[in-house]
Structures are given as C-alpha cells and as structure tokens.
Amino acid sequence: MNLKLTPRDRRAVLLGAAALGVLILARLVVLPWLDGWSAARAHAAADRAELLRIETQLARLVAQRHRLKDPLGSAVGKDLQDVESARVSLFASAQAALGAAGFSASDYQPQKPRRLAGLPGVQEICIQVRGKCNGEQLTNMLAQLCKTPTLVVVRQLSLDNDEKKPGELEVTMILMTLARGEVRS
Amino acid sequence: MRQQGRVNYAWGLEPAGHCLRLVKLVRAEAGLRVAEYRELAVPRGWDWSVPMPAPPAWPVGPKEPLAVCVCDRGVLYRTFDPPPAEESVLRKTVLNQLEVLLPAQVGQFVHDWRATSLEHDGRRRVVIAAVRKQTIQQIVARCGAWGAVPQVVLPTVWASAGLVGLLVDPSPLLLLHLSAHCAGGAVVAGRDVLSCGVLDQGLPEHAGAPDPQMDVDPTSLPARPGEAGGPRVGSLPASWRFELRQLHQHLLKDLPASCWPRRCAVVGQAAELAMVRHEVADTLGLELAEPRMDALECPTGLNLRTWAASVGAALSMLSAQPGAINLLPARKLPRLSAVPLRRWAWVAAWIAAAVLGLFLVDTIRAGRMDARLREIRQEGRCDRLDCELAVGDHLESGGPAPLEVLDYLVSLLPEKSRLLKWKYQRGPIGPGRCCEVTVGGTVGDDKAFTELLQKLSQAGKVEFKSGRPDQGKFRFEVGLLIQRIPGGAATAEGPARSSTAPAGQTQPASGPGGAP
Numbered sequence: 001m002n003l004k005l006t007p008r009d010r011r012a013v014l015l016g017a018a019a020l021g022v023l024i025l026a027r028l029v030v031l032p033w034l035d036g037w038s039a040a041r042a043h044a045a046a047d048r049a050e051l052l053r054i055e056t057q058l059a060r061l062v063a064q065r066h067r068l069k070d071p072l073g074s075a076v077g078k079d080l081q082d083v084e085s086a087r088v089s090l091f092a093s094a095q096a097a098l099g100a101a102g103f104s105a106s107d108y109q110p111q112k113p114r115r116l117a118g119l120p121g122v123q124e125i126c127i128q129v130r131g132k133c134n135g136e137q138l139t140n141m142l143a144q145l146c147k148t149p150t151l152v153v154v155r156q157l158s159l160d161n162d163e164k165k166p167g168e169l170e171v172t173m174i175l176m177t178l179a180r181g182e183v184r185s
Numbered sequence: 186m187r188q189q190g191r192v193n194y195a196w197g198l199e200p201a202g203h204c205l206r207l208v209k210l211v212r213a214e215a216g217l218r219v220a221e222y223r224e225l226a227v228p229r230g231w232d233w234s235v236p237m238p239a240p241p242a243w244p245v246g247p248k249e250p251l252a253v254c255v256c257d258r259g260v261l262y263r264t265f266d267p268p269p270a271e272e273s274v275l276r277k278t279v280l281n282q283l284e285v286l287l288p289a290q291v292g293q294f295v296h297d298w299r300a301t302s303l304e305h306d307g308r309r310r311v312v313i314a315a316v317r318k319q320t321i322q323q324i325v326a327r328c329g330a331w332g333a334v335p336q337v338v339l340p341t342v343w344a345s346a347g348l349v350g351l352l353v354d355p356s357p358l359l360l361l362h363l364s365a366h367c368a369g370g371a372v373v374a375g376r377d378v379l380s381c382g383v384l385d386q387g388l389p390e391h392a393g394a395p396d397p398q399m400d401v402d403p404t405s406l407p408a409r410p411g412e413a414g415g416p417r418v419g420s421l422p423a424s425w426r427f428e429l430r431q432l433h434q435h436l437l438k439d440l441p442a443s444c445w446p447r448r449c450a451v452v453g454q455a456a457e458l459a460m461v462r463h464e465v466a467d468t469l470g471l472e473l474a475e476p477r478m479d480a481l482e483c484p485t486g487l488n489l490r491t492w493a494a495s496v497g498a499a500l501s502m503l504s505a506q507p508g509a510i511n512l513l514p515a516r517k518l519p520r521l522s523a524v525p526l527r528r529w530a531w532v533a534a535w536i537a538a539a540v541l542g543l544f545l546v547d548t549i550r551a552g553r554m555d556a557r558l559r560e561i562r563q564e565g566r567c568d569r570l571d572c573e574l575a576v577g578d579h580l581e582s583g584g585p586a587p588l589e590v591l592d593y594l595v596s597l598l599p600e601k602s603r604l605l606k607w608k609y610q611r612g613p614i615g616p617g618r619c620c621e622v623t624v625g626g627t628v629g630d631d632k633a634f635t636e637l638l639q640k641l642s643q644a645g646k647v648e649f650k651s652g653r654p655d656q657g658k659f660r661f662e663v664g665l666l667i668q669r670i671p672g673g674a675a676t677a678e679g680p681a682r683s684s685t686a687p688a689g690q691t692q693p694a695s696g697p698g699g700a701p
Contacts (some may be wrong), residue, residue: 005283006284007290008284015398037507037547037548039306040547040548040551041551042548042556043551043555044547044550044551044554046556047551047554047555047557049559050558051554051558053560054566054567054570055256057570057571057574058570060574061570061573061574061577064574064578064581065577068577068580068581069507071585071586071589072580072586076577076580080216080576095397099225116578116579117568118575119572119575119576119579121572122422122572122575122576122579138591139591140594142586142588142591143588144589146586146588153580153583153611154586154587154609154610154611155610155611156608156610157607157608157609157610158606158608158609159606159607159608160605160606161604161605161606163605176611178576178579178580
C-alpha cells in the first residue's frame with residue numbers, strides 16, 4: 001500500500017510519535033526515578049531523625065553523668081560488670097573505703113541480688129555492713145565511698161548513738177552496686 | 186496584513202550592489218517631501234549574510250522608523266482568487282497556499298499577504314509574498330548592529346509599487362524594477378498590487394538555467410549615437426527579452442482583461458538609461474510611462490527612477506500607503522537562527538544538571554546517614570545508650586546521697602542539741618525521686634525543736650513521730666522525705682567539706698555522737 005502523507009500529516013504523525021515517546025519515557029524512566037528519589041529522601045529524613053534522637057540522648061546522658069558525678073563519684077560513667085565480678089568488686093571497694101576511713105566493720109553480709117523494675121538485664125547487688133565508728137570516721141567513710149573504682153551506693157544507713165557511750169556510733173548500712181546479666185542462683 | 190502606526194517621517198533603505206540607498210521621507214503640508222537622501226558606498230558589495238561595520242555617517246537611530254527593501258530574487262510570490270470569506274478563513278487558505286508554494290517547511294519562511302480591491306467573478310485577488318526567515322533575521326541583525334531597528338521589511342518591487350500609488354493616472358501599470366542582478370515586475374492599479382513576479386526566479390513557463398547575459402549592467406553597454414552616455418539600440422540580449430515577455434505573461438495570468446496594463450514604468454538602477462527603458466517598452470509592446478507625482482516633492486538631483494525602491498519603502502511607513510506588505514513578523518525575531526535553540530539547550534542543560542546535582546546530593550547524604558546509623562546499630566550503641574540512660578535515671582531517682590543529707594541536717598541542728606538516731610533509706614520511694622530519713626535526738630527545749638521543724642520542712646515532707654521533755658531537754662523523733670537539698674551549695678560542697686571538716690567540728694555540740 002502506497003500511502004502518501006502531506007507535510008501537515010507528517011508533522012502530525014511526528015508530533016504524536018514524539019508525545020507518545022515522552023509519555024513512555026515518563027512512565028518507564030522518569031516517574032520511577034522520581035519515586036526512588038522521593039523514597040531516598042524519606043529514608044534520609046527518617047535516618048536524620050533517628051540520628052538526632054541518638055544525639056539528644058547522648059547529650060542527656062552526658063548531663064546526667066555530670067549531675068551524678070558529685071554525689072556518687074566518677075565510677076558512675078563506667079560500664080556495668082557482670083554479677084559475679086560486681087559482687088567481688090563491691091566487697092573489695094567497700095572494704096578498702098571503710099578501712100581508709102578508719103571504720104571498723106564487724107560483719108559483711110552479702111544480700112540476695114534483685115532485679116530492678118523497668119531495667120531489664122540489670123541487677124542490684126547489695127552487701128550489708130555492720131560496724132562502729134565516730135562522727136568524723138562516718139563522714140570520711142561516706143566521702144571515701146564516692147572515690148571507689150566501682151560504683152558503690154549507700155542504699156540504707158542507720159546510726160545509733162548510745163547515750164552511755166557518747167561519740168561511738170553503731171552503724172548498719174547496705175551498700176549497693178549495679179551489674180548486668182541474669183543472676184545465677 | 187498589518188497596519189502601520191502613523192509617523193511623520195520614515196527612513197527607507199535599499200541595498201543596491203555596491204551601495205546602500207537611504208532616504209528620509211517627511212510628511213509635508215502639500216504631501217510628502219524627500220528631506221534627505223544618501224548613497225552609502227559599500228566597496229565589497231552588499232550581502233546581508235556577511236557582518237559589516239556600520240557605513241560612515243549612518244544616520245538612523247534605534248527609535249527611528251526604518252523600512253528596508255529585500256532583494257526580489259529571494260522573494261516568492263503567489264496570487265490566487267479565493268471566494269469571499271472572513272479574514273480568519275482567508276488566513277488559513279493563505280497558509281494552505283503557502284504549503285504548495287514554498288519549497289521547504291512553512292516555519293522556515295516568513296510571509297505576508299494582501300487582499301486587493303480587485304473583484305472578479307465574485308472573487309477577490311490575494312497576493313502572497315514569502316521570504317526565508319533567515320534573511321529577515323540577518324537584516325534585523327545587521328541593522329541592529331548599526332543601532333537601527335527596522336519596522337518594515339518589504340520586497341524591492343513592492344516598495345517601488347508603493348510609489349506608483351502617487352501617480353496622477355491610476356490606470357493599471359506594469360512596473361519593472363531592474364537592477365544589476367535581478368528584475369522584479371508587478372501589475373499595479375492605483376494602490377493595489379495585482380500580481381508580482383521575479384525574473385530569474387523560476388517563472389512557471391521558464392525552463393533551464395538563467396542566462397548570465399540576462400543581468401543588465403547599464404555601465405557595460407556602449408553608447409547609442411545621438412544620446413550622450415546612452416547605449417546603442419537593440420543592445421539587450423534576445424534571451425533576456427524572451428524572459429521579460431515570459432514575466433509579462435506570467436503577471437497577466439488570471440488577470441481580467443480590464444486590468445491588463447497598457448503602459449509600463451521602468452525603475453531601478455538599470456533604468457537610468459533611456460535606451461533600456463525604451464527597449465523594455467518595445468519588447469513588451471507597451472507605452473512607456475514617465476512618472477509624474479504631484480504629491481511628492483523631491484530635491485533637485487534625485488533621480489526618482491533610481492531611488493524608487495528606497496523612497497517607496499519609506500512611503501510604506503507613512504499613512505499614504507496603509508496596510509503595505511511587511512515581511513517582518515509581528516513577534517520579535519531571534520537574532521540568529523541557532524541562538525534560541527542553543528539558549529534553550531543551555532537552559533535545559535542547567536536545569537538537568539541542577540536536578541541531577543540535587544539527586545546526587547540527596548542520594549549521597551542518604552547513603553552516608555544510612556551507613557552511619559547501620560554502624561551505630563551494629564555496635565549496639567543505641568541499646569547501650571538506652572540502658573545507660575535508664576541506669577542513670579534509676580540512680581537519680583534515689584534522691585540525695587547520705588553525706589549530703591547528713592551535712593544538711595547537721596547544719597540545721599541548733600546549739601545544745603544531740604543526734605542520737607539517724608536512719609537513711611535511699612529511694613525511689615513512691616512516685617517521687619526522694620529518700621526517707623528518720624532523725625532522733627535531743628534539743629534544748631521545745632521552742633528550739635519548733636524552729637528545727639520549720640527548717641526541716643523546707644527540705645521536704647516532715648512527719649513528727651514523737652517528742653517529749655526529758656531531763657531538761659526535749660527528746661524528739663522526726664521522719665523526713667527529702668527530694669532535694671535546699672541550696673545547691675550544700676549539694677556541691679557536701680562531700681569535700683565533710684571529708685575535711687567533720688560535723689563534730691563545724692557544729693561542736695551537735696554532730697552524730699558529738700559531745701552535748
């Protein structure tokens with residue numbers, strides 16, 4: 001079939017073909033590319049938000065440690081030990097701090113570790129200490145406990161001053177540290 | 186078909202071989218007056234396609250009306266007689282005719298058309314003229330380079346035909362514009378151009394290549410005896426005469442017999458010689474008309490035959506010739522044909538580069554952040570961070586440390602007081618971050634105890650458990666819930682001061698176990 005096209009018809013055919021080509025190009029290349037770009041941007045925005053959250057938490061942690069450093073000592077920033085190591089470290093640190101302060105301990109009684117509510121994987125290791133000291137030794141002992149290499153927190157402290165023996169204090173206290181992992185009973 | 190605005194003067198420019206003819210036509214009281222005419226020499230010969238510096242003493246400014254003649258050799262003409270129709274329909278018909286007429290795409294040409302006042306068999310004659318767009322662009326570019334902006338571009342023969350409109354006798358006239366390189370012809374009736382044609386531009390009946398001798402250069406012809414400076418009789422080549430007759434027949438084609446001209450006017454550079462004019466008239470069998478224009482005032486020395494095209498071009502811009510054909514498009518033409526495409530290509534390239542750059546930036550940034558986050562997650566830093574924050578929260582929830590509390594309590598105890606019992610329980614206790622303290626001891630009297638209670642209440646919730654006078658003193662026991670030690674100084678300096686200055690020394694009679 002010999003089909004003769006006028007210049008106008010030829011232009012119309014060419015224009016239509018060009019429009020069709022543009023549509024196909026847009027459908028197969030441009031739109032998927034734009035979708036991919038949009039997805040990459042959304043992914044980047046989510047990543048940025050996550051990094052910002054981590055940065056905020058990091059800043060909060062730094063501020064928190066700065067606040068805790070004065071009352072609890074510089075051991076606050078250290079990583080938590082496992083339960084067995086923490087038990088040993090707690091006893092050694094307590095003994096060293098009490099001895100340095102002149103506190104005469106009569107009894108060390110390890111307590112049963114307990115889990116902390118809201119802190120999965122973290123255990124509280126405690127040891128009860130009984131002994132005698134005077135007022136100056138007591139304050140020295142509390143100050144020395146902030147300088148130990150292991151985190152030692154006074155969980156409970158009771159003083160009894162016998163009126164018949166002024167200056168001598170009966171001290172019962174529970175010292176605590178934190179450890180990670182499950183307890184082996 | 187466009188109407189030109191009313192102006193009081195206009196410049197007409199005709200490129201002619203080795204010179205440019207420039208005329209300033211001014212509207213005068215009696216009609217029109219040629220105020221100025223200059224012949225600007227172009228030694229190398231004129232060519233619109235070759236950039237040239239402005240001729241010396243170029244007088245036309247950018248805002249002055251300027252009409253430029255384009256050589257007839259580059260112009261295509263077509264006449265046809267469409268049935269009466271509205272202008273929009275007529276315009277479409279003209280476009281259809283152009284597609285037949287033009288040897289290339291319509292977009293490569295610019296055109297204008299004019300419907301004449303001649304009606305024959307209920308049809309009105311339309312004359313179309315078209316020229317390559319590139320030619321117009323070159324004209325605009327050259328004039329622009331000289332500081333002038335042409336408003337009208339029209340074929341040379343059409344410009345000359347405009348001058349015929351000023352003739353006293355309005356009967357049909359065959360106008361021939363002869364120059365050294367081409368010859369254009371038109372049948373003019375009053376102010377109407379009824380048909381146009383160009384010699385050596387492919388007449389329908391013409392076959393074969395143009396004869397080189399067809400070009401008429403009057404300076405090369407010998408003088409005729411009895412006519413000073415004139416050529417001899419019968420000097421025109423027979424082939425050229427034949428072509429001239431063909432052109433004549435072409436111009437008369439489809440014209441009603443009533444419009445056939447009986448006289449002819451010969452203008453242009455080649456028409457300076459009387460021999461040429463007479464031989465042309467003899468060849469065509471027409472009477473030679475000598476132009477007599479009462480409405481045009483020409484200075485002495487201006488040969489109107491030679492300057493017909495430039496004067497007619499200027500005339501086309503004045504009101505005496507409204508609606509003259511104008512090949513300059515209404516829209517502003519680009520300066521050169523390649524420029525807009527190149528410009529758009531640059532714009533498109535910049536846009537594409539910008540989009541690609543943004544895409545790359547986004548992709549690289551997303552990749553980097555993703556890698557960084559993956560690294561953090563792989564190392565478990567996120568979990569550790571959460572865990573450490575939770576541990577810190579737990580430690581903070583215990584309330585003040587015992588040394589801080591002890592220092593604070595000792596600082597509150599009045600004179601002659603003694604601390605007999607002190608119990609500290611670290612928090613968290615209840616919803617608040619506080620510790621529980623129980624204090625027991627003796628103070629001087631109940632008044633001192635009341636003051637102590639008031640001071641203790643500033644630190645937290647106070648619970649009075651017991652109190653009684655005992656051997657001249659007041660024995661008490663108080664429970665406290667302390668959330669925060671009042672005054673930051675006590676908190677900050679507590680451990681340091683306590684370690685160096687025990688309570689027994691700062692409060693001589695009040696420390697734990699201190700002397701009463």
